[in-house]
Each structure stands twice: as structure tokens, then as C-alpha cells.
């Protein structure tokens with residue numbers, strides 16, 4: 032393997048077991064993980080809470096020592112100090128010095144890279160500008176809001192112009208503008224050839240920026256691959272058009288049925304597809320009763336909540352005066368004309384999609400798994416052609 | 429070095445802004461500036477200055493020791509607060525981080541010690557300008573406190589020959605006739621030697637005694653003085669608390685003048701005779717002779733017996749340096765201890781959470797300060813019965829503990845300084861090398877421990 036092709040991060044059988052005071056195993060946080068982050072890619076580390084994302088990242092940085100397995104970062108062990116000059120790291124919480132102000136904070140980290148004073152000052156100002164905190168740079172970080180501190184955390188991670196950037200939940204605590212900015216920064220840096228490893232819960236963000244992802248559950252790798260590969264379904268075809276009226280959808284449906292004998296499986300706005308994939312992966316892992324020391328899927332709302340709500344006295348008295356049967360759902364719809372107008376189109380679509388097989392679970396409604404075997408590739412072309420033809424006819428007529 | 433300094437700077441900035449250091453600065457200010465006013469009522473200026481010096485130096489050392497321990501909190505905060513994660517993801521070796529923390533503490537503590545030292549010096553000098561109670565007060569202040577004097581003890585006298593002679597005499601005279609079989613010659617000779625020594629230290633009426641000193645390396649010009657310092661007991665009937673006697677200092681055989689000094693001193697207290705320095709012979713020897721005779725006419729001639737409890741009760745002192753230099757040397761020794769303590773405190777926070785680390789460091793400080801005392805008390809420990817096992821156990825414990833824990837009292841020159849004794853450069857250098865070695869050892873241990881520690885593991 033040529034050195035340029037060497038992966039930035041490679042782990043083999045990486046395992047971390049947290050022990051208790053008596054050195055007994057307590058938590059298997061990461062279990063036989065084989066990770067590979069290639070040069071120049073944006074790699075996403077996904078997983079529910081406590082699935083071992085942060086633990087993995089900490090081991091990559093030599094902040095935790097693996098129980099078993101090997102790690103190489105730029106071909107060196109993670110404890111190698113020289114390697115760290117090429118890495119930028121944003122921890123999952125912005126652990127900064129409360130008593131230093133933003134500029135002093137960045138100055139401290141700049142000094143740790145033994146940067147020359149001029150270069151350091153220059154970079155600090157540019158980074159402060161990038162995260163939009165130049166005006167607040169003389170305030171102590173202890174006074175900052177969570178998101179502001181997070182921005183300084185990001186600036187701090189970039190001070191050495193790292194080749195490899197590790198971001199642990201970079202968007203946590205940020206406002207939508209901040210999230211957008213981080214995504215832009217990631218894309219920009221990626222375009223400049225940097226390698227980026229990020230962990231996140233915001234799947235839409237991951238989907239937007241990542242080239243490859245690994246989904247962890249209970250410290251184990253559940254799925255890895257190119258994001259487009261993972262999400263593409265060979266047995267399906269997706270159209271994305273401008274918004275269609277229910278009538279058009281109806282037309283298309285009939286057309287499809289006539290020309291290719293196929294049904295439309297779902298109609299709606301394009302959905303968050305990674306979310307679906309993610310849920311499926313985790314569900315599958317849970318079904319196999321996989322061991323996890325992290326958080327499980329949340330259970331039902333505890334029944335004590337709202338069970339014995341104290342009666343509101345005034346409301347009680349008022350309702351006593353003109354006791355009426357509670358309004359039915361239909362009545363409620365009546366008194367809300369706007370709602371009804373909107374739900375009209377929905378009703379149409381619902382009507383249109385009536386004949387589809389009932390989905391077994393709610394989550395699968397968005398991309399239901401249909402057992403019918405249909406030859407998708409064959410259908411493709413002809414359907415589109417037919418559609419084009421139909422439209423032309425309509426226009427002419 | 430840049431990285432170490434970056435960490436040190438950060439530590440200093442933190443302790444200043446978190447106001448830990450400020451509290452200690454306030455303490456020290458109260459101590460150094462406030463104390464002289466509290467000592468206004470002291471009867472003489474010289475004793476006021478002495479009290480001030482011993483309390484202010486001791487107090488500053490105590491507070492700075494506490495500060496050195498408290499400042500190490502910075503490292504445990506970083507581990508607990510997660511800042512360590514960001515720091516250790518930067519290209520700084522672990523050992524440099526540990527050294528940086530230690531350096532930050534040392535610089536801050538050193539700066540405070542330097543400032544307090546200057547303040548103590550200034551205050552002492554200022555106190556010395558107060559009107560003295562009498563001439564004696566003034567002299568004492570100048571020649572016995574705000575100075576640095578070297579002390580020479582009596583040249584040891586060997587009494588074993590005398591003992592041998594006495595033994596043979598007694599043997600021949602038949603004094604041992606009854607006990608000759610059971611006689612332990614060695615023990616008997618040792619007893620005789622002790623007797624002879626005690627006899628030498630005792631002057632019956634009209635007896636005189638010669639005390640010789642060697643290596644009195646002072647400036648011998650006649651306008652300088654040397655001091656003969658002594659403390660004696662007197663047995664008299666009727667009881668009198670006054671020693672009346674004559675000293676002859678100098679050795680005309682070696683060409684020096686002979687100074688005759690008539691004394692009327694309170695017994696069991698130290699007194700200093702000021703003698704022109706040309707009483708010291710060219711070969712740096714000095715002879716002083718005490719004549720047990722009342723030189724004062726008109727006062728009754730008592731049948732006094734003068735006795736010195738030990739030969740350590742007589743010594744010769746001469747000025748070799750200044751008060752300022754002496755203070756600087758004493759504070760250098762204090763600094764050595766603080767440097768070692770800082771290293772120890774940093775080592776503990778490399779392993780324990782702060783409360784635990786703090787306790788361990790305090791225990792270390794206490795043991796190091798008291799180790800001399802503890803060692804002594806062990807020697808006088810009950811040696812019988814159940815105590816024996818306990819003693820052995822304690823001994824073992826102490827041997828192990830004091831192999832690791834240095835004896836800080838060995839490097840405490842406060843009492844020397846307060847009495848205008850020279851805190852020798854050699855002593856200071858010993859402190860630097862011994863405590864320095866200790867610091868390096870502790871520092872290495874700290875670096876090793878931190879190297880092995882998983883910094884993201886907070887459940888320590």
C-alpha cells in the first residue's frame with residue numbers, strides 16, 4: 032500500500048472495557064471495532080446514547096487506553112505526541128477554562144503547538160471571526176452560553192490547521208445558523224482535502240456531509256459503508272418532482288398501473304431517509320437482543336404522569352354551568368376550516384394509497400418493505416416514457 | 429519549553445483570577461505589615477525584631493506551603509472538568525504538562541516568597557530605627573540579631589588519658605579491692621572520664637580554667653570585635669542568682685594582647701562578652717580563661733562554685749556576613765522545601781482526586797516538618813513488654829516513611845537567623861542538592877503516574 036493511500040485511522044479489534052474499583056469488568060463500551068477512516072473523507076460515527084462513540088474517539092486520541100486491539104492514526108500509535116500536531120479535536124462538551132476569555136483560550140492552545148506569535152495572533156483573529164465571536168472575545172468563557180462556548184471549541188480545534196479533524200457531536204447546543212455554519216465548515220474543509228471524523232445524533236446533518244458512516248450499537252459495529260450505498264435500494268425507484276396536485280398523482284397512479292402493472296407505494300414529501308435506515312439498524316440490533324450498556328429505546332410515557340391531575344376548580348365550575356357533551360372529532364374539524372382545507376389533499380392521497388398492504392409498523396410506513404417481487408430495472412424507462420407521453424397528450428388536448 | 433511555559437502561564441493566570449493566590453497574599457500582608465504594630469508594646473526593640481522575624485518567616489513559610497498544595501488543585505480540576513481532554517489532544521507530552529503545572533506553582537510561590545522576603549527585610553530594618561530601650565538593646569540588635577555570625581565551639585578536650593591515670597592510681601591505692609572480680613574496667617574508665625570532664629566544667633572558688641578555640645577565622649583588626657558567649661550555673665551559700673567572675677581573653681604567648689573583663693551576670697542566661705578581634709592569635713586560635721574570683725570591691729566574696737552544664741554552653745562568635753544575605757539564604761532554603769512540596773502536591777493530584785490528594789499532601793507536610801521530632805520521640809520510646817512489638821512496628825513504619833519523606837527541620841535556619849547566626853552557604857547548598865534530588869525523584873514519579881493514567885477516566 033502506498034503511503035498516500037494509507038488510511039488516516041485504522042483500528043483492529045478495538046475493545047474498551049471499563050473496570051470498577053476492584054478491577055472487575057463493569058461496562059463493555061467498545062467491542063471489537065474495526066474502523067477505517069480514509070484520507071480525505073468525511074466519516075460519520077453514529078449510534079444511540081452510550082453506544083461507545085465518544086469512547087472510540089477518546090481512544091483514537093490516546094485519552095483512554097484500549098483494553099484490547101490496535102489503533103493506528105497516521106500509521107502511529109495514538110499516544111505519539113507528534114501525530115497530534117496534525118489533529119484537531121472538538122470534545123463532546125466544550126471543556127474550556129472558565130476564567131480565560133476567548134482570545135486567551137485560543138492563545139493557550141496556539142502556544143501548545145509552538146506557533147510563532149504572529150501566526151498565532153493572525154489565526155486567532157480569523158477563527159474568532161469565523162465563529163462570529165470577535166465582539167465577545169474579551170469576555171470570560173464562563174459567561175458564555177453553551178453554543179458560544181461550542182463555537183470557541185470549534186475554533187480551538189482548527190487552530191493548527193489540522194489534516195484530520197475529530198468532532199464529537201459538533202452541532203450539540205448550536206442554533207440553526209451555527210449548525211449550518213458547522214456543516215459549511217465541514218464541507219469546505221473536506222473540499223480542501225482534510226479528513227474528518229464526526230459523531231452526531233442529527234442524522235440529517237450526517238446525511239448532508241458524510242461520505243461514509245458506521246453505525247454503532249452496544250459498542251459493536253452494526254453497519255458500515257458509503258452513505259449512498261447504504262441508503263440506495265436496488266428494488267425501488269424514487270421520483271422527486273415539484274409538488275403535484277392530487278389529481279396528477281391520481282393520473283400517474285392509473286398510468287403506472289396500466290403501463291407497468293405497478294403500484295405507487297407511498298406519496299409524500301421526501302423523507303429523512305438516513306433516519307429510517309438508522310432506526311432499522313438499531314431495531315435489528317435490539318431484536319437480536321444485542322448487549323448494550325448504553326441507552327435503550329425509550330419506553331412508554333410513565334402512567335403516573337397526568338393520571339391524577341388535580342381538577343381545575345374554576346374550569347370545573349364553569350363547565351358545571353353549561354354541561355355539554357364533549358365535542359366530537361368531526362365537530363372539531365368543522366370549527367377549524369383551515370385545517371380541513373389542508374387535510375383535504377391529504378385525504379385524497381390517503382384515498383389513493385388505500386389499496387397498499389397494511390404496514391406492520393409505523394416506522395416502516397415511510398418506506399414500507401413490500402414483499403412482491405417486481406422487476407424494477409425493466410419498469411424504469413417505460414414508465415417515464417409513458418409519463419412523458421401522457422403529459423404531452425394532456426397539454427395537446 | 430514553550431509548551432511547558434504555556435501550561436505554567438495558564439496555571440498562574442488561573443490561580444490569580446480564581447483568587448486563591450489573592451487570599452494568601454492578603455494573609456501574608458497582614459502578617460508582615462500588621463505584626464510590627466502588634467509588637468509595639470514589646471519591652472525592647474531587639475526582642476520585638478526577633479519575635480517579628482521568627483513569626484513572619486515561619487508564617488510565610490506555612491502559608492506558602494498551604495498555597496503550594498492548594499495550587500495543585502488546578503490539575504485535578506482539569507481532569508474532573510474535562511479540560512484535560514482538549515489539552516492532551518494537543519501535541520504536548522504528558523511529562524511536559526506535569527512539569528508545566530509544577531513550574532506554574534513554583535513561579536507563583538517563588539514570586540510571593542521573594543516579595544515577602546523583601547517586605548520582611550524592609551520591615552525589620554524599619555523596626556530597628558525605633559528608639560532603643562537602652563544601649564544594651566541597641567548593641568544587641570546590631571551585633572546579635574541584624575547580623576550573620578559564625579560560631580566556634582570549644583576545642584574538644586580528651587579526658588581519656590586523665591581517666592586512665594586516675595584508674596591506675598585508684599587501682600594501686602587499693603580502692604577496688606572489694607569489687608576487683610566484678611569490676612568492669614571499661615565502664616569504670618568511662619565513668620572516670622565523665623567525672624573528669626565534669627570536674628573540668630566546674631570551677632571551685634579561686635580556681636581558674638582555660639578554654640581554647642581553633643579556627644576563629646575572623647577579621648583580626650582591633651576595631652572589630654568578637655563575642656564570647658556563655659551560660660553558667662552558680663552554687664553559692666547563701667543563694668545568689670549572680671555570677672561574679674573575671675575573664676581573661678587573649679594569648680600573650682602567641683603575641684596577642686590580654687583583655688581582662690570583670691563580669692556580674694545573671695546565672696542560667698546567655699551572656700556575650702565583646703572582645704577586640706586582635707585577641708585572636710595569628711594561627712586563628714583563641715584562648716579564654718575564667719577566674720572564679722569576685723573582682724568587685726565592696727561586694728562580699730562568696731564561696732561560689734561556677735559550673736557549665738556542657739561545653740556547648742561556651743562559644744565564640746564573629747561576624748561573617750550581613751543580615752540581608754542571611755535572610756536571603758534562609759529564604760532560599762524555604763524555597764527548596766516549597767519546590768519539593770509543590771512537586772509532591774502535583775504528584776498526588778496525578779493519582780488522586782483533589783480532596784484525597786490534599787489530605788495526602790498535608791500529611792506529607794506535617795510528617796516532613798515533624799520528622800525530626802518524631803525520630804527523637806521514637807528513640808525515647810518505652811522499650812519493654814507489649815511496647816516492644818509496637819516499637820518495632822513503628823520503627824519499621826518510620827524507617828520506610830522517612831526514607832521517602834525528607835526532614836524539613838534539618839533545613840530550617842529561622843532560629844539561626846533570629847539569633848544573628850550565619851546560615852551557611854554550605855548548609856544552603858546541602859538543602860538545594862538534597863531537596864533538589866528529592867524533587868527530581870518525586871517529579872519523575874509524578875510524570876510516570878500521569879503517563880499511565882487514562883485522563884478521560886474520571887472515576888478515580
Ligand SMILES: Nc1ncnc2c1ncn2[C@@H]1O[C@H](COP(=O)(O)OP(=O)(O)OP(=O)(O)O)[C@@H](O)[C@H]1O
Nearest residue numbers: 049060079080081082083084085086324325885886
Ligand atoms: N469513564 C467511564 N467509566 C465507566 N463507564 C464509562 C466511562 N465512559 C463511558 N462509559 C460507558 O461506556 C459506554 C459508552 O459511552 P460513550 O460515552 O462512548 O457513549 P456515546 O456513544 O458517546 O454516547 P452519547 O451519544 O451519549 O455521547 C456507556 O455505557 C458509558 O456508560
Ligand SMILES: [Mg+2]
Nearest residue numbers: 084085086123
Ligand atoms: Mg458521546
